[in-house]
Amino acid sequence: ALISLRQMLDHAAEHGYGVPAFNVNNLEQMRAIMLAADQTDSPVIVQASAGARKYAGAPFLRHLILAAIEEFPHIPVVMHQDHGTSMAVCQRSIQLGFSSVMMDGSLGEDGKTPMDYDYNVAVTKSVVDIAHACGVSVEGELGCLGSLETGTAGEEDGIGAEGVLTHDQMLTDPDEAFEFVKATGVDALAIACGTSHGAYKFSRPPTGDILAIDRIKAIHAKIPNTHLVMHGSSSVPQEWLKVINEFGGDIPETYGVPVEQILEGIKHGVRKVNIDTDLRLASTGAVRRFLAQHPAEFDPRKFLQASTKAMTEICVARYEAFGCAGNA
Ligand code: G3H
Ligand code: 13P
Ligand code: NA
Ligand code: ZN
Numbered sequence: 001a002l003i004s005l006r007q008m009l010d011h012a013a014e015h016g017y018g019v020p021a022f023n024v025n026n027l028e029q030m031r032a033i034m035l036a037a038d039q040t041d042s043p044v045i046v047q048a049s050a051g052a053r054k055y056a057g058a059p060f061l062r063h064l065i066l067a068a069i070e071e072f073p074h075i076p077v078v079m080h081q082d083h084g085t086s087m088a089v090c091q092r093s094i095q096l097g098f099s100s101v102m103m104d105g106s107l108g109e110d111g112k113t114p115m116d117y118d119y120n121v122a123v124t125k126s127v128v129d130i131a132h133a134c135g136v137s138v139e140g141e142l143g144c145l146g147s148l149e150t151g152t153a154g155e156e157d158g159i160g161a162e163g164v165l166t167h168d169q170m171l172t173d174p175d176e177a178f179e180f181v182k183a184t185g186v187d188a189l190a191i192a193c194g195t196s197h198g199a200y201k202f203s204r205p206p207t208g209d210i211l212a213i214d215r216i217k218a219i220h221a222k223i224p225n226t227h228l229v230m231h232g233s234s235s236v237p238q239e240w241l242k243v244i245n246e247f248g249g250d251i252p253e254t255y256g257v258p259v260e261q262i263l264e265g266i267k268h269g270v271r272k273v274n275i276d277t278d279l280r281l282a283s284t285g286a287v288r289r290f291l292a293q294h295p296a297e298f299d300p301r302k303f304l305q306a307s308t309k310a311m312t313e314i315c316v317a318r319y320e321a322f323g324c325a326g327n328a
Helices: 005-015 027-040 050-056 058-071 087-096 117-133 174-184 213-222 238-246 259-267 277-293 300-321
Strands: 019-023 044-048 077-084 100-103 137-142 188-191 227-230 270-275
Touching (some): 005 019, 005 188, 005 270, 019 300, 027 044, 027 058, 027 277, 058 077, 077 087, 087 100, 087 117, 117 137, 117 174, 174 188, 213 227, 213 259, 227 259, 259 270
Parallel strands (some): 019 044, 019 270, 044 077, 077 100, 100 137, 137 188, 188 227, 227 270
């Protein structure tokens, strides 16, 4: 059944678990997420980005998610719009039947220019006003995501601030978070705590606290009733990088956020954990390996089945690790 983000995350907060929010662009991703949720009895957040709408088109995305709900009626599903860059984008998603929208007012409508606090408050507040009138939840964002190691937003295309960020921009301020939530009434807040989008988060194997865990604690203490969201939470599985490079790929050495660090976040108020890159890597690795090992095969269903299986395994692992399993 379709439920709102607020409903799902209130339950997660009460029981101390986190919910992975997987990006969806196509049938295989959608099925992998639902098969894994079914297998582990987990609630589901699927999110569609502007890039997803460009790739699949809004009607296909919408019906993909509705089909998932029809096929798995016992699983609660949040249909979330990822990184909305304007009031108009959010309004359209609400009209399409999304049960949750993100208004990312930390960046301008180009998804790249860092914006000031007052703009962010104003645009987020207007989205909350219309969304809440429709029973739709809202996620805001305060602070610009960036790797504390590199000082950059990470991603080349898509959503991410351009250029080198100051340390201040890269960590959400707890007092400002309090004011922001009071002024906007958001249900969930994406915070900057050392993660960045894409596959290139860290250039060396991460050890110890590579995220600003104390900052997460301080923010949670200020806004205990607002669910924290961690974007850029892919772990960049080294085993899939190896498979990709073994079968014709060429991806340089790179590291993601260790699952143990995400669990530290979940202990301190992180409830929604955004993951896209990990499924991309698993899918690409599985397809490369399948085609290399079956050079005469040309039925796309064969290599897409390998892709679905690889993505399902990642989803199962995250549902189990985040304590989400058994909570559908
Ligand atoms: O926020 C970034 C997500 O990974 C979506 O990426 O804009 O390429 O669809 P995308
Ligand atoms: P990753 O690139 O780490 O998977 O993050 C995805 C994300 O934050 C989508 O909003
Ligand atoms: Na989002
Ligand atoms: Zn994101």
